[in-house]
Amino acid sequence: MTRSSADGMKVTVLGCSGSVPGPDSPASGYLVEADGYKLVLDLGHGTFGALQRYVDPAEVDAVVISHLHADHCIDLTAYVVALRYGGEGYRLRGPDRRIPLVGVPGTRDRLEAAYDPLARKLGLHELFAFATPTADELGPFRMSYAQVAHPTPTNAxxxxxxxxxxxxxxxxxxxxxxxxxxxxxxxxxxxxSVAPDEDLVPDLHMTGRQAGEHAEKAGVERLIVTHVPPWNSPQVAADEAAAAFGGPVEIAAPAAEYWI
Structure with a gap:
């Protein structure tokens, strides 16, 4: 059965491997769509390639980056190359067509350093409209953020x-x-991210059980576990989560589509 935006928000997994790309999945990245609006949420290693299966890069309406570790943002450098040098489907159109790029303070500096030390002279501001997170609207979406526990500034x-x-x-x-x-x-x-037999470092990552505990405390309807590194088992993470959460638990998978 064909579904449309009338059925809800559509989330497509571009990649869900934790910390590094794995043999079966790029690192973190998600495409969120509703009412024809296309929002990219994180863009880690390999996710820009996956993105092109679903949308022309020039037609993305906004990008939100949770934090500046490479497995969540490094494919912004590929995005710059495509927008600057690509052909039809890659070139931004219109006199002031820029893609809003929402990230923690320092996102532009991080992208400039990763792409090219001379990037400021190459005019990244012509491609992206840089902004810091605020409770606001992006197209049809109402956005809100919370700083969470990670070594570098990170927003849920x-x-x-x-x-x-x-x-x-x-x-x-x-x-x-x-x-x-x-x-x-x-x-x-x-x-x-953390397997039950691994050392748990505070303020870094969570186990599957902790993901389930957070879902239970928040009273959410469904939990999807993600960001499991390739050396750990997503099924073990999901089983741990299910032991702590009373609702449905699913495992994020590359190219999976979820309707919310």
Missing amino acids: VRIEWQDRSLVYSGDTGACPALVELAEGADVLLCEA
């Missing part, structure tokens, strides 16, 4: 459309701010 993101809501944890250790942001959400897309 809540995206609301009509009466539907998606919360993305970004990278985080156990964090009350994530529970508060996710309260009552339809879906929590939550990292579960």
